[in-house]
Amino acid sequence: MKKYIKQIALAAILTLSVAGLAGCGKQATAPAADKPLKVGVTAGPHAEVMDVVKKIAEKEGLKIEVVEFNDYVQPNVALHQGDIDANSFQHQPYLDNMVQDRKYDMVSVAKTVIFPMGIYSKKVKAISELKPGATIAIPNDPTNGGRALLLLEQQGLIKLKAGTGLKAAAADIAENPKNFKIKELDAAQVPRSLEDVDLAAVNTNYAMTAGLVPNKDALAMEDGNSPYANIIAVKSKDKDNPAIAKLIKVYQSAEVKQFIEEHFKSSVIAAW
Numbered sequence: 001m002k003k004y005i006k007q008i009a010l011a012a013i014l015t016l017s018v019a020g021l022a023g024c025g026k027q028a029t030a031p032a033a034d035k036p037l038k039v040g041v042t043a044g045p046h047a048e049v050m051d052v053v054k055k056i057a058e059k060e061g062l063k064i065e066v067v068e069f070n071d072y073v074q075p076n077v078a079l080h081q082g083d084i085d086a087n088s089f090q091h092q093p094y095l096d097n098m099v100q101d102r103k104y105d106m107v108s109v110a111k112t113v114i115f116p117m118g119i120y121s122k123k124v125k126a127i128s129e130l131k132p133g134a135t136i137a138i139p140n141d142p143t144n145g146g147r148a149l150l151l152l153e154q155q156g157l158i159k160l161k162a163g164t165g166l167k168a169a170a171a172d173i174a175e176n177p178k179n180f181k182i183k184e185l186d187a188a189q190v191p192r193s194l195e196d197v198d199l200a201a202v203n204t205n206y207a208m209t210a211g212l213v214p215n216k217d218a219l220a221m222e223d224g225n226s227p228y229a230n231i232i233a234v235k236s237k238d239k240d241n242p243a244i245a246k247l248i249k250v251y252q253s254a255e256v257k258q259f260i261e262e263h264f265k266s267s268v269i270a271a272w
Helices: 002-034 045-059 074-081 092-102 142-154 191-195 204-209 242-251 254-264
Strands: 037-042 064-069 086-091 106-111 118-120 135-139 173-175 181-185 199-202 230-235
Touching: 037 045, 037 074, 037 242, 045 064, 045 086, 045 204, 045 242, 045 254, 064 074, 074 086, 074 092, 074 106, 074 230, 086 092, 086 242, 092 106, 092 142, 092 230, 106 242, 118 204, 135 142, 142 199, 191 199, 191 204, 199 204, 230 242
Parallel strands: 037 064, 037 086, 135 181, 135 199
Antiparallel strands: 086 230, 106 230, 118 199
C-alpha cells in the first residue's frame, strides 16, 4: 500500500514538473511580440530617413531598431541569416542581382526613395574639359557599375554594346574614343577617390556622406526616370507580416515625405 502511494505521489510530481516546464516555455515566447523590428540601413541618408520613421512608428506602437552597415553586401547577408527583419538600402536591380547570384529568398515589399547617381570631379569644372586618357572611377558591384556606365554613356563619354541594358560592365564598352581608364572601386570608396581620379560616378548616399551636395556639386545626374528606385526588402516568408505592413505605412507617410523634401532638397526623391 505504501509503495502504491509513493508511486502516485511521484506521478503527481512529474505531472507538475512537466506542466511547469510547459508554462516556462509559454513565458519564454511571450516577449517575442515586444521585440523591436530590426531594420538594416546603410550609413547616411537611408539611416537618417529610417531614424525619422522609427520615431513616428513608436507613436504607432511599432518599435524599430535601426542597424547601420557600411557597405552594400552585409545588409542582405544579415537579412538572409535572420540577424535583421528587413533592410532599406538598395534598389530593385541590385536586389534582383543578389537573389540570382546568391539564391537569397528575399522580396521587395515597398518603394522608398531615389538617390540619383551623379558624376563628380575635383579636377575639372565641366565634363567637356576631361582630357584623353583621364581616369574615371565607378562602383565595382555589377548593378551600380552598370548604372554608372549608362550615365557615362548618356554624357557621351563612352558607348556600350547594343542591348547591354542595366547589367553593363566595363567589358561591354564598345567605343571609348578618348581612351578613358575605368577604375572600379567599392561603392563606398568611390567618393574618397576624387583626389586621385579625374571623374567619379558616385551613389548619392555616399556622396552626401562625403560632404558633397549632389544638386550643387554634381557635373551631371540621373533624371527622375531612373529605374533605380530604392526598396524595402524582407524574407519571402515575412512579406505579409503585420509589423512589416506597419513599417511600410509609416515610411510612406506624408510626414516622412515632407522630411525627405525639406532635409535633402531634391538630392533625394520620394519614390512613392
